[in-house]
Amino acid sequence: MQALVQLSIANIRSFVRDRAALFWTLLFPLIFVVLFGLIFQGSNPSIKLAWVDLDGSSGPTGSGTLRAAFASVKGVVLTDGDLAASTELMKTGKVDAILEVPKGYGVAVAAALTPGAPPAAPTRLTVFTDPTQAATGGIVQQVVGGVLGAVNLGGRAPIVEAQPATIQTQNLSIISYLVPSILGMALMQLGVFAAIPLVADREKKILKRLNATPLHRWQLVGSNIVIRLIIGIIQTIIIVGVGTVLFGMQMIGSLFVLAGLVVLGALAFVSLGYVIASFAPTEEAANGMTSAVQFPLMFLSGTFFVIDQMPQPLQVVARFLPLTYLSDALRQVMVGGTAFSPLWFCFAVLVGWTVVCFGISARFFKWQ
């Protein structure tokens, strides 16, 4: 136990004295948060939506009521117009998205809400977003989901086509989408970067020297994991702290579940780091392999681009990436984001991933 503690302290000291490691694990994600926070602060909290009403109905079930529901969402600004004019506005960046209410909306909703009415196909509210403005698109989806969720509560079956309406629609900001994504990215980097010092220690024969002492291998691996978890928790505190204090992100989820998710996420990617360390012969190779792994993960897992808006083949790829599930779960837990997969499924994927990766490393890792 003494050895485990001392080894962890030694590793933390080495880590803290390594400026590059400090930068990439603590400062780099923070720079992302601050940068995105500042970029979107100007447009925050307003989400500009064009309102194209082809129905023009009034009354409790009319399109006018729906418009009022959107208008009441804090930060949402509506501009009325026809589709052509609105498209022009969107192209020039004056609105973020267009909502088109179909003709016959009011009648259809009223019919669906009539007691004893037979189930009918839901009415479609068309949402035009710009796939290149992914973060904004994510927010729009959440706003729409939230408002429609409230409408749909009146009926037994969905009346208006919607995404699962479990989101918080107040105070939505781009930062609420980005902070969990960046936290996921930071945990991913923390984990895969675990490969580099491990391979370096092997190359410098430090692992071999330790092997000549009574130290057990589980103590070595254990201390390695312990320090990564500690750093992961520090990262979480910094990123969530800055997102909340500086940019007004609202943490709605349980800190307890978040802590569990952070630990599981860090473990999943440390295990991936160990797989890299198992196959990288030199520190240079480990560096290259780490980059080769982290960049696709960073860009294809919904960190900066909403997965639903990516081209279909890339969406398939995203389904196989563990960071997709970590970021998705973090968004659900932290800000109540729209679920890409159910939370239990995200946990299961991460647990399975961790077990498989540790299994591969146990089989292939060479100590000297």
Add this chain to the structure above:
Amino acid sequence: MTMLDSNRLSAAHPAPGGVAVRVSAVHKSYGSVQAVAGVSFEVGRGEVFGLLGPNGAGKTTTVEMLEGLRSPDSGVLEVLGIDVARNPDALKQRVGVTLQTAELYPKLTVVEVLNLFRSFYRRSLPTEQLIEFLDLGERRNAQTRQLSGGQRQRLAVALALVNDPEVIFLDEPTTGLDPAARRSLWDLVQKLQGQGKTILLTTHYMEEAEVLCDRLAIMDHGRILALGTVKELVEDRFKDRSVRFDRIAALGEDQLRGLAGVESVKHDDGETVLYTQDVSGTIGGLFAATEALGVEPGNLGIRRPSLEDLFLDLTGRALRD
């Protein structure tokens, strides 16, 4: 050159204090390369024992098997009565090790690395005592990457001593060090011997083997070619002196062998070495032969045989730094 007290130990067997290290009929191959091909020797308690040989002779493989870092293909290795293969954990508590490359936690300080290693052992010496013994006081708070080669090697030895081991393995302890640092490490080894430690070291420096080792084994191609004290190996084996001179192409091998007193002839890197029991007869004959050719033997010299001669005699080549 310091010569050993020839009465200290007998030849092929260790001192009466008991056996600290026993290696018997050990083989180890890497793929098709036989690194260690049937090596056996014993090291007595309190003895400094050297494995001398060129790179690739199998010295490091032998020592790493004794340290529990590699397993032999066959044969038995025992340290302090512990079977290394069966009980590596018990072994590691009681031995100290330096590896050939001594890079350790570049960003930790001397004190931090020592304290870290102390935590691995049930029993350990105080850090201060280790720092003082290895004369690292001035560099105690320096990160290990800032240490000189000699200081780094002293730290490596300090780490080998944290558990106050009974047996210490030093693999090429002075390779790459400047002469002053080498000398200070030799003093250290002698101090440890004075404390009654058993030391097994590998080296490819003749002088180091002569200065430090009570007994040594000469290794090449995974085998032990000769084993004993320096005196036994050299002086008792060679009654001959060597007569050396720059090689003269016109002097034929048969002609050299025919000179008075010559027992054997070797050529080494442009130099001809004649082993003889009759130095004056050999030199007389040599001058007569060269005069007839109209040349003079260049850099002529007479030497008592050394380990170097022994190595040349055993392997047919010189052992270079």
